[in-house]
Amino acid sequence: MSRPRDKQSQIALGLLPRMEARPRKDGSFSFRYHPVGGKPIALGTDRIKALRQVLDITGQLDETGTLKWVWEKWTDERRPSPRWKKLSDGTKDDYRLAWKQLAKTFGKMLISQIDAPMVARYVHIERADSPRRADIEKTLLSNLFKYGITLGVCKVNATIGVEPHGSESRTVSPKAEVLKRFLDWLAQQTPQRRIIAFAAEYVSLAGNRQVEFLPLTWMQVDRAAGEIRTFRAKQRGKKREQVIEVISISPQLSQLLDRLEAIRSDRECLYVFPTRDRNQYTADGFKTLWQRSVHAAMKAGALKAEDRFTFHDLRAYYVTLHKQQTGKLPDIHKNPATTARVYDRNTEVPRASN
Template sequence: MGAGEPRAGRRDAPHRTKVEERSMRKPVRDGLLPRMEARPTQSGFTYRYHPVGAKPINLGSDRVAAIRKVLDLTGAGDDLGTISRLWNQFQETPGWKRYSPYTRADYTQCSLKLLEIFGDMRASDIDATDVARYLRKERADAPVRANREAALLSNLIGLAIERGEAKHNPCREVKRNEEQPRTEAPEPADFAAFAQWLAEQRGQRAMIGMAAEYAASAGNRKVEFLDLTWSQIDETAGHIRIKRAKQRGKKRGEVIEQIEITPQVAALIARLKIARAAQKNEDCLYVFPNRSGTAYTQAGFKAMWQKLMVEALKRKVIAHRFTFHDLRAYYVTQHKAERGALPDLHANPATTARVYDRSRIVKRKAL
């Protein structure tokens, strides 16, 4: 073979630099289990496991399958990549810690039904048909809630992908159930009758009624005012200061709503003070306390509200059922009718108009 001729067997081989050749020879360790080895090939990697005192075991070129085989060999892979295990791991991530307590509680509630169906399944074994069946059939009686549960499932499978326990997210391939936004707010007469009915019963029922009156007058979410303290009410300055919920990024916890104390709100505060004195608990910090003198939890308040709503319908106190969140729409609709403009509830005014403005009569001028 002449000096200028190419060496046999290397004619079609791609040219590599010395740095590339060294990287091809160097074992890859990122994301692998102890005693595993990733060996570079022309098309990717092939994996091996080195048992103590025995020959290496070939694991193939599929990284997820290779890790699972090693865990099976060592007796530690029974629940690798299962949704139940991913749910536990999800609660240890930095992202979980950044969620508000309300979001954590909501995800925890979503996990109950989700784990019943998918708990023992591996994320890598779930496909789009499984997700679609869950949304359309297994949770057909609660389509909106099913959407929230599918969002949690998507987060868990996303975590599995990051950990090398799955390759794709089937939740992104399935269309969510269609959600019909609510279009009606409580009628003023209905709400007034409901509030008066609760006020006449005193005790915790009256407290729930006053919380509803506050929501209808100030437009705050439950998560924003259930733990409202008396120190946040400044009657001298004439306002109530509350942190706005559902803020993202740098705005989280930084947007403060300063709510005007109108004559209607002032009268409500006076009644709340009378209730506080009647309970002989002047040291209670919370404006809307439960029987124990602490703030209501989301679940506790919701259960109490649903119980009262069912009873009010049965006794024909009100003609139509409404949710507590509908009181936010009630506030927006009445604010627009009385003051001629929508209140500032969102960074984007279009969101307030689209979601909460439920005016049935639109007034405009003729030429």
């Protein structure tokens, strides 16, 4: 007589119909599938792989209704979802990267079969070593569930109730002497590393995001009027590409522009921070070159491990210095509270006594 299936384990582990979870001495489970009128099929000890095998066996891998199918509908080039259309290019790239990771676990599964325990296990166990990425992947998964409900292939958002890892904003700003030493070292390297140095110095002086300065052209730089005009990123709805930041050119920024003009051998090159072939850097290309530059600087001793900083920290450097010099935070974000919480890294707050 065959061993009865453990229905309680089946429910608790979110298994598909006719699957069995068999407890092992080490506390894990081995999985089997019971086809109608056939012998049990061993599925191994990996629950996700076991679920995929059962979907294969039962012919449910027609992609309609799978998470992959919802992702492709959500991001369809001809008829994308309204939510996808509103996202910035940087966020879209971030979600594409998140999807590559999600697809390994959930891509072939029917979205209606993915439940909260599966999501919680994925976020807090399978992706425990990458908490920030796990939170981004959970956010993407939530968006896909919402669209799946719209498409009629699932009824609930299984990410609801699953706590994110959460992350605190960085609290340390690069030290002026560390930044100068690093930029001086970059200035002696290859032409493209010099461009990285110029970009880093620009952000420390102007506070733009990468998505705002990578497409910056010389036509946006008005030396006569003493200003640079850029579109503010991360605006939604009617304000998308409507909020223009007008940055006054300080003496330090003017000197930087002089140096950038000096290396502009090709007057037809439009971009202020061009690639080797005089085009605009992609976000991934710039990120790769920055990371390689940082690693090379550390290897050469120009940057110590304890002094290492991210490129985004330079935006905080600008905000922190601006407050020290003017006594107030700059207008770099639509929500001033975000500027104060994320970018202001001053450790001393002066105030007058009565």
